[in-house]
Amino acid sequence: MKRESDALKTRFTMEAAGLDARALTRLRVLNCIRDAGEASRTDIAAALKLSPATVTFVTSGLMAGGLIEEVSAPDTADTAKRGRPRVALSLTKGSYFVAGIKVSRDKMSILILDFDGREVVNLDVALATPQMEPLALVLAIRDGVMAACVRIDVGLEVLAGISIGLAGLIDSETRFVHWSSSLTERNVDLGALLAEHLPCAAFLENDANLVAKAEQLFGEARGLSNFMVVTVEHGVGLGIVLDGRLxxxxxxxxxxxxxTKxxxxxxxxxxxxxxxxxxxxxxxxxxxRARKDLGAEAAGSVAALVDLAQAGDAKARRILDEAGQMFGMGLSNLINIFDPERIIVAGAEHRIAHLHSETVLAQVRSSVVKVDTALPEIRVHHWDDLMWARGAAAMGIEKVSALKVKALAQ
Ligand SMILES: [Zn+2]
Structure with a gap:
């Protein structure tokens, strides 16, 4: 088994807030087993630099809590010689499910993962309107998750957590929404509504932060501690990870x-x-802007606007060039302030194809304060809606893991 990776260490620092030393060790062991799929106690002790006695104590607690189970591993030459079957540990199959949800303007993408991070089902549910009253949104989330559960013939009660990504100004600790383009009201205590109407723990996070999380766990930022993810869809979001933490x-x-203005x-x-x-x-x-300058036909999609510009339409060209220059200025401001290792521009290909152009890069180069070293890398990552939900579910798994180890008998 590989040693504790940089990505695992980074993840560890992100989720560890609020746990005591014993719970932290349990969480590290649980994550170690999840990352490996199966691991023996000896493997875990080596990877996490823990004593065999500590690993035995911690794993027996996790087993008693139903989080992990023993499985027999294939014999190695060594175990065959000693005549004892090798015992490995894995997460308990089917012990918990976690739902990740991305609320967009016209739909909700729902993904249910098992505790191991394996996809169980995914479902897109159309939303009647892009802006909803808070209660209507919470009920739509509940109905959507129920519909996903029906697909796999289980009830809502199998879910250990529901993790929701929403655009806007969101305090994820208190689950308070200062403002969101998905809600008709400002200053909403969404946490209270979620607690009232959902049967399990519910977590709320700014959607760009969830993309940053997903990039860190299984995307373009694995192993990095200082990076930014710029998301482009209807709006423009940013996930900031500094020293491994959001x-x-x-x-x-x-x-x-x-x-930013x-x-x-x-x-x-x-x-x-x-x-x-x-x-x-x-x-x-x-x-x-396209509708204003060019009429409704040009404003059907970004792709239509790009086609017009490529066909020589000067107004379409100007709108896209201006967008590129503004975006380049924005990226250079991020570099001037944070000096990250990497900036990842994430979004569906049809929305961001024009944002990794020479216009954008030239603007970045001319606006970053001159230093005689290479610029931070700017990478483009094409995402589909399911990947936002995957980020939500990944964060849900981490938060449920933290809750479960915290709840084990001391
Ligand atoms: Zn604004």
């Missing part, structure tokens, strides 16, 4: 890259202010 800000409102008295933004980056770069803003 940086949310004091009020949980940090990372609102889309609402790029123009005085500029375009109106969906947040109610003017001159925000996403009013020029996000799909909604881009198409609104």
């Amino acid at each position: 940086h949310r800000g004091e009020r949980g409102c940090g990372g609102e890259f889309g609402h 790029v123009a005085l008295h500029g375009e109106a933004c969906q947040c109610g202010q003017r001159g925000c980056l996403e009013a020029y770069v996000g799909t909604s803003g881009l198409l609104r």
